[in-house]
Amino acid sequence: MKPEDFDFVAKTVKERSGLVLTKDKAYLLESRLMPLARKRGLNGLEDVVEKLRKKDESLIREVVEAMTTNESFFFRDQKPFEQFENVVLPHLLKARANKKHIRIWCAAASSGQEPYSLGIILKENQSKVQGWKIDIIGTDLSEEIIQKAKAGTYSQFEVQRGLPSKYLVKYFKKKDEMWQIDPSIRGMVEFRVHNLLENVSQLGTFDVVFCRNVLIYFDQDTKAQVLERIAKQMPSDGFLYLGGAETVLGVSDKFKPIPGHRGIYGLAQAPTSAKEI
Amino acid sequence: MKSCLIVDDSKVIRMVAKKILQDLEFETEEAEDGKAALEACQRRMPEAILLDWNMPVMDGIEFLHKMRDLPGGDQAVVIFCTTENDIEHIQEALEAGADEYIMKPFDSEIVQAKFSQVGLI
Numbered sequence: 001m002k003p004e005d006f007d008f009v010a011k012t013v014k015e016r017s018g019l020v021l022t023k024d025k026a027y028l029l030e031s032r033l034m035p036l037a038r039k040r041g042l043n044g045l046e047d048v049v050e051k052l053r054k055k056d057e058s059l060i061r062e063v064v065e066a067m068t069t070n071e072s073f074f075f076r077d078q079k080p081f082e083q084f085e086n087v088v089l090p091h092l093l094k095a096r097a098n099k100k101h102i103r104i105w106c107a108a109a110s111s112g113q114e115p116y117s118l119g120i121i122l123k124e125n126q127s128k129v130q131g132w133k134i135d136i137i138g139t140d141l142s143e144e145i146i147q148k149a150k151a152g153t154y155s156q157f158e159v160q161r162g163l164p165s166k167y168l169v170k171y172f173k174k175k176d177e178m179w180q181i182d183p184s185i186r187g188m189v190e191f192r193v194h195n196l197l198e199n200v201s202q203l204g205t206f207d208v209v210f211c212r213n214v215l216i217y218f219d220q221d222t223k224a225q226v227l228e229r230i231a232k233q234m235p236s237d238g239f240l241y242l243g244g245a246e247t248v249l250g251v252s253d254k255f256k257p258i259p260g261h262r263g264i265y266g267l268a269q270a271p272t273s274a275k276e277i
Numbered sequence: 278m279k280s281c282l283i284v285d286d287s288k289v290i291r292m293v294a295k296k297i298l299q300d301l302e303f304e305t306e307e308a309e310d311g312k313a314a315l316e317a318c319q320r321r322m323p324e325a326i327l328l329d330w331n332m333p334v335m336d337g338i339e340f341l342h343k344m345r346d347l348p349g350g351d352q353a354v355v356i357f358c359t360t361e362n363d364i365e366h367i368q369e370a371l372e373a374g375a376d377e378y379i380m381k382p383f384d385s386e387i388v389q390a391k392f393s394q395v396g397l398i
Contacts, residue, residue: 165377
């Protein structure tokens with residue numbers, strides 16, 4: 001790919017998704033766009049770029065989706081989910097005892113494993129959340145991946161990464177060679193297409209936000225803007241989860257790490273009780 | 278270094294599993310059926326056992342029951358690794374005392390994920 005074409009595609013992807021494509025990712029760009037060119041019957045990457053320059057909106061969307069990373073698995077990294085079950089959920093059940101309503105947002109839900117893992121935890125704690133309304137909203141930039149998430153159908157490989165076998169037996173059914181999540185868990189999650197670069201206020205406020213392993217793909221300014229948007233959608237005692245390789249330190253002063261709970265952040269202006277769960 | 282006993286009647290599977298587990302820094306031992314595995318456990322109980330289901334002489338489920346009765350047998354972490362990939366078999370293995378279950382075919386990522394899940398790594 002010509003350097004000026006790479007720069008143009010990288011600029012388009014950044015504008016639409018926030019994803020930063022550095023020059024060393026040229027191979028990635030080519031390997032992901034070639035199948036797209038073939039699918040569209042285009043004559044190679046130059047044709048793709050030409051159409052992008054002519055603002056072919058559906059192609060732009062497909063290119064952006066093709067460049068996103070959709071790696072996801074159930075109970076990824078284990079610890080954040082243990083923290084949710086043993087620390088955050090008990091805290092919220094006390095703090096929200098009056099309104100009995102908790103809202104959770106998985107901001108980069110990908111194919112749904114993260115929100116469904118939370119659904120399984122809530123189902124396992126059914127007696128504690130009896131009579132509560134708990135909303136789990138999963139969003140992702142990619143329409144295609146959101147459709148997969150909604151279907152709740154996973155390959156044998158996918159259900160073996162992180163999902164304890166006891167939950168596979170309890171909450172999945174085998175359908176041909178695939179595994180389908182139980183409707184009782186599927187019904188707990190609402191999926192929507194959403195771009196983290198855009199206004200999020202229409203989604204409402206959230207007591208817990210999972211935004212794990214997405215900021216790493218953004219530059220500093222975009223990270224700060226995304227964190228600012230998330231902060232606006234959280235009550236003062238809300239919780240933000242970031243990925244193991246991500247932090248707010250040096251990026252945003254809206255959040256502060258919660259001592260003793262790596263990977264969880266509270267609003268900098270939070271009441272003491274929420275900072276010291 | 279933790280130890281893992283690989284129990285499978287297929288030499289190829291044992292070889293693949295051995296490579297994956299050694300990369301994960303396990304000391305490995307091999308057995309080609311449940312009876313040989315039981316003898317290995319009597320000599321020295323491993324921390325982990327990667328266990329096939331269908332094997333000649335003694336199958337995985339029979340081995341599991343007998344192994345759990347050995348001194349220290351309740352401590353070993355048992356991960357089934359088998360071609361039986363339906364809910365009923367997984368359920369049966371868990372009820373028999375298996376800690377986790379891997380459906381073949383497997384790769385290093387799946388083995389690593391399962392071993393990490395049960396706290397072995």
